[in-house]
Amino acid sequence: MTRHLYLISGMGADERMFQHLRFPGExxxxxxxxxxxxxxxxxxxxxARMAAGMATNGPVTLLGLSFGGMISLEIARQRPIEKNIIISSIKHTGERPPYFNWARKLGLYHLPDQLLFRRRHAIVKHFMNVETPEEDALLRDYLQKKDFTYLRWAxxxxxxxxxxxxPPSLVHIHGxxxxTFPLKFVKPTYTIPDGGHFMVMNRAAQINGILARELEDL
Incomplete structure (x- = not known):
């Protein structure tokens, strides 16, 4: 029987983030x-608009990365989900790091685009735990996007x-x-001890082992 798996990337990213992941053949x-x-x-x-892009009305599996994990939980409120997998994300308000609350209270997201989004490569690279030239090139490509309307909303x-x-079917994989989301604030299902926020790229072997076990159990 064919099952449907939907991938949701991180903020401003695309399906290239999942290029090293492998999924069961069904x-x-x-x-x-x-x-x-x-x-x-x-x-x-x-x-709801994102969920409207799903090709099937039956139960599906969602795999969300970072911000994509958060939106996968919002989708799971609205339609049947067979399994909800989040990677390098948070699943409820209590897992949000305190500095997010400080940024909200200080209104830092109201800063002009030039301050909030430009010349941010070094700090984003640090918080993403980028390790290789391939990852850095991909990050630079994402940061070149000028759709600041989307980024400000996100x-x-x-x-x-x-x-x-x-969701009762939630699986949370964290580094x-x-x-970005320090482990001391998060209680995941699986922990990859040396994994950072970009571990979907550089710890894919460990993640694939978890995915094989979780997806084949359905």
Whole structure:
């Protein structure tokens, strides 16, 4: 029987983030691409528009990376999900690092584009735990995008995200060295001790082992 697996990448990223992942042969793999947000669009409404891109009405498996993990949980509120897998993400408000709350209270997301989004390669590279030239080249490509409307909406959404809904089928894979969402604030199902926020690229072998076990158990 063919099963459907939908991938949702991290903020501003695309399916290249999943290039090293491998899935059991019975899965038909799809990508849910980010959509341009509407002005002041609530996260729930945005998730509904993303979910409308699914080709099947039956239960599916979602795999969300970072911000994509958060939106996968919003989708899981709205339609049947067979299994919800998040990688390098958070699953409820209590796992959001304190510095996110500080940024929200200080209103840093209101800074001009030139300060908030330009010349940010060094700090983003650090928090992404980038390790190889291949990863750095991919990050640079993502950072060249000038769709600051989407980025501003996404940053604002992350800082204000409130969630206590945890799907019973949730699998949370996290890195012990993640700087964006530090492990001390997160309680994952699986921990890759030396994995950082970019571990989907550089710890794919370990992640693939977990995926094989979790997806073949369905």
């Amino acid at each position: 899965y038909q793999v799809h990508v849910l691409h980010w959509l341009p947000p509407r002005p002041d669009e609530p996260f729930t409404d945005y998730a 940053v604002n959404t992350v800082l204000h995200w409130e969630n206590e809904f945890i 012990g060295a993640d700087l």
